[in-house]
Each structure stands twice: as C-alpha cells, then as structure tokens.
Amino acid sequence: NKYIVIKAHIDGKPEESDFEVKTEPFSLSVKPRSNDIIIKNLYVSIDPYQINRMKTMSASQKASEFAVGISPGQVIDAYGLGKVVASGNPKFEKDDYVVGLISWGEYSISQGFILSKLDPMGFPLSYHVGVLGLSGLTAYVGLFEICKPKKGEKVFVSAASGSVGNLVGQYAKHFGCYVVGCAGSPNKVKLLKEELGFDEVFNYKEENDLNSTLRRYFPDGIDIYFDNVGGEMLEAAISNMNSHGRVALCGIISEYTNAEKRAIPDLLTVIYKRITIQGFLSGDYMHIFPEFVTTTIDHLRAGKMHVLEDVSIGLESVPSAFVGLFRGDNVGKRIVQVSQD
Numbered sequence: 555n556k557y558i559v560i561k562a563h564i565d566g567k568p569e570e571s572d573f574e575v576k577t578e579p580f581s582l583s584v585k586p587r588s589n590d591i592i593i594k595n596l597y598v599s600i601d602p603y604q605i606n607r608m609k610t611m612s613a614s615q616k617a618s619e620f621a622v623g624i625s626p627g628q629v630i631d632a633y634g635l636g637k638v639v640a641s642g643n644p645k646f647e648k649d650d651y652v653v654g655l656i657s658w659g660e661y662s663i664s665q666g667f668i669l670s671k672l673d674p675m676g677f678p679l680s681y682h683v684g685v686l687g688l689s690g691l692t693a694y695v696g697l698f699e700i701c702k703p704k705k706g707e708k709v710f711v712s713a714a715s716g717s718v719g720n721l722v723g724q725y726a727k728h729f730g731c732y733v734v735g736c737a738g739s740p741n742k743v744k745l746l747k748e749e750l751g752f753d754e755v756f757n758y759k760e761e762n763d764l765n766s767t768l769r770r771y772f773p774d775g776i777d778i779y780f781d782n783v784g785g786e787m788l789e790a791a792i793s794n795m796n797s798h799g800r801v802a803l804c805g806i807i808s809e810y811t812n813a814e815k816r817a818i819p820d821l822l823t824v825i826y827k828r829i830t831i832q833g834f835l836s837g838d839y840m841h842i843f844p845e846f847v848t849t850t851i852d853h854l855r856a857g858k859m860h861v862l863e864d865v866s867i868g869l870e871s872v873p874s875a876f877v878g879l880f881r882g883d884n885v886g887k888r889i890v891q892v893s894q895d
C-alpha cells in the first residue's frame with residue numbers, strides 16, 4: 555500500500571518536496587478485523603483546509619476537534635470515494651461504493667466513521683466528491699442556509715472558479731440573483747462569464763485597490779458576500795456591504811499560508827449596517843444533504859449546471875495537485891484518481 559505523508563510540519567506555502575510517498579506491506583488476502591472495512595481508494599479530494607492540519611500547532615489548537623494535526627510520516631485522512639474490497643463491518647459489503655473519510659493512499663482501513671454507502675445514481679463517480687459531494691453541499695449551505703438570498707439581491711463570491719465558488723455562483727444565478735465573482739487569471743474570468751453565466755467577473759490580481767474595484771462592480775452595494783479567501787478581499791467586501799448584508803465565512807485561503815495576513819474588517823461598518831458575518835462548517839448540515847442532492851440533480855439533469863472538475867491521475871500526483879491549490883492552478887474541483895474502478 556502506497557500513501558502520501560508530510561516529511562515535516564509545513565508553515566507557509568507548501569512545496570512538493572514537503573511530501574513523500576511511503577510504501578507498507580499490505581495483503582488483501584488477510585480477513586479484516588471485526589468492524590474494519592478495507593477500501594480501495596478510487597478518487598481522493600484535494601482540499602485547501604488540509605494545510606492547516608499540516609502546520610506546527612500549539613497544544614491547544616491540536617486539541618480542538620476541527621484542526622486535528624497531521625504528524626510527519628502519518629497516513630493523511632482525507633475525503634474521497636472508494637470501493638469496499640473486504641468488510642468485517644455489518645453495515646458494508648464487498649463491492650459497495652463508499653464516500654467519506656478515506657486517505658491519501660491506495661487503500662484505506664476504516665471502521666465506518668464518517669463513511670456512507672453510495673448509490674452513484676447514474677452520475678460519474680467523481681461527481682460524488684465534488685458537485686454532488688461536500689463541495690456542492692458547502693456552496694448550497696453557505697448560500698441558502700447562511701445567506702438566505704432574495705431574488706434580485708447582489709452576490710459577490712471570491713475564488714469563484716474554485717470548487718465551491720463556481721457552484722455558489724451557479725446556484726445564485728439559478729435562484730435569480732445578480733452575481734459577480736473574482737478569480738486569479740484571464741482564462742478563469744472568461745470561463746465564468748462566458749460558460750457559467752456570471753454577470754461580471756474580475757481578475758483580482760490585476761486590481762490595485764480592491765475597495766474601489768468592488769465599488770465599481772457594485773455601485774449599489776453588496777447584499778451577500780460568500781468568502782473563500784479572507785484577507786484584503788474580506789476587508790474590501792465588508793466596506794462595500796449594504797445594510798443587513800450577510801457574509802458567509804466559508805474559508806480564508808489567503809491567510810492559510812500567511813500568518814501575518816489577517817483580515818481586519820471595519821467593524822464599525824458591521825455595526826452601523828447590521829451586517830451578519832457567519833462562519834460555518836458544511837459537515838454540520840448533513841440534514842440538508844438530501845435536499846441539496848435533489849436540487850442539484852434536477853439542475854444537472856436539466857443541463858443547467860456546469861461541472862468543473864480538475865482531475866489528475868495517480869497517487870503520486872497528490873502533492874503537486876495539493877500545492878497547486880495555493881498557486882491557483884486548479885479550475886473547479888481538484889481530485890486525484892488513485893485507481894480505476
């Protein structure tokens with residue numbers, strides 16, 4: 555069994571050389587222990603939050619449930635999709651597809667914790683890691699549960715070509731909002747405007763003063779900001795919010811690799827404009843999953859939803875796929891296909 559590890563804790567921007575592939579003896583002919591499920595990993599998700607687990611962490615951070623640290627040399631658990639090859643667990647059978655917590659490796663051993671059986675419902679398996687998986691749920695929950703849009707409202711989304719961001723924009727457009735996104739390259743801007751139907755998109759790397767950029771795109775103010783990046787973009791968005799605006803704090807990727815770059819939003823604006831800023835974790839909203847899947851499948855079957863996937867092949871590509879997230883290499887959901895079904 556091959557798996558990916560970090561060589562040492564990573565503080566700052568990750569590099570491919572921070573990772574290595576390890577191999578351990580692994581026999582598929584050994585019967586699994588009671589409750590154990592042996593999974594052949596097919597698709598693993600490449601997610602920005604993992605960098606926060608790879609940092610040198612203080613004891614208090616380590617103890618917190620949302621940032622369980624990853625130690626050098628340790629198997630890295632990750633979201634993904636696989637097929638059961640052997641099961642000692644009554645809830646799972648050989649050949650079941652499963653989605654949930656597996657690992658950045660060829661095989662995973664699970665006790666069924668954060669793992670469910672999957673019916674692919676006729677869709678490609680990879681969709682269940684992205685558009686029909688946690689990325690989709692995150693976009694859906696952040697927009698509809700946290701921001702509670704009204705038709706015609708003006709929505710701004712950052713990292714708009716990313717896995718979560720592109721879906722936020724598409725849901726908001728279908729719902730009847732005016733949607734502006736920002737992304738980090740001319741190709742991404744073109745794709746979002748011409749293929750995905752965003753009303754406006756700008757390349758934030760070409761802008762000097764984000765505050766005036768947002769004023770230009772939202773002369774009447776922002777009603778909803780779906781934040782994937784934090785930092786200066788969050789500060790500028792808060793300054794441009796309308797009264798009773800809502801901010802869904804989904805992620806702050808610009809701050810993950812730069813501890814000094816913390817957003818300092820204008821809190822007096824937050825008070826006077828009665829702005830709601832809410833952080834959320836999509837995992838807390840599994841009760842919404844059936845509603846989210848039904849809505850998204852309807853959109854997909856009606857041909858109303860574009861699926862942006864960015865799939866690399868082979869476990870060895872995990873480090874470059876991961877590191878590339880922080881350079882903006884990906885367009886849509888970044889996934890590594892570890893094995894063929």
Ligand code: NDP
Nearest residue numbers: 713716717718737738782804805806807808834835836882
């Ligand atoms: P993405 O697919 O959006 O990939 C990351 C993207 O972020 C890159 O492509 C890049 O696009 C952009 N980016 C990278 N570095 C910076 C930077 N310094 N400043 C601005 N943008 C940057 O990832 P996901 O869709 O998976 O995740 C998006 C956000 O949502 C992340 O912050 C993630 O941690 C968070 N998240 C939160 C969840 C929750 O439950 N709260 C669940 C899932 C994700 P570009 O070219 O535009 O720069």
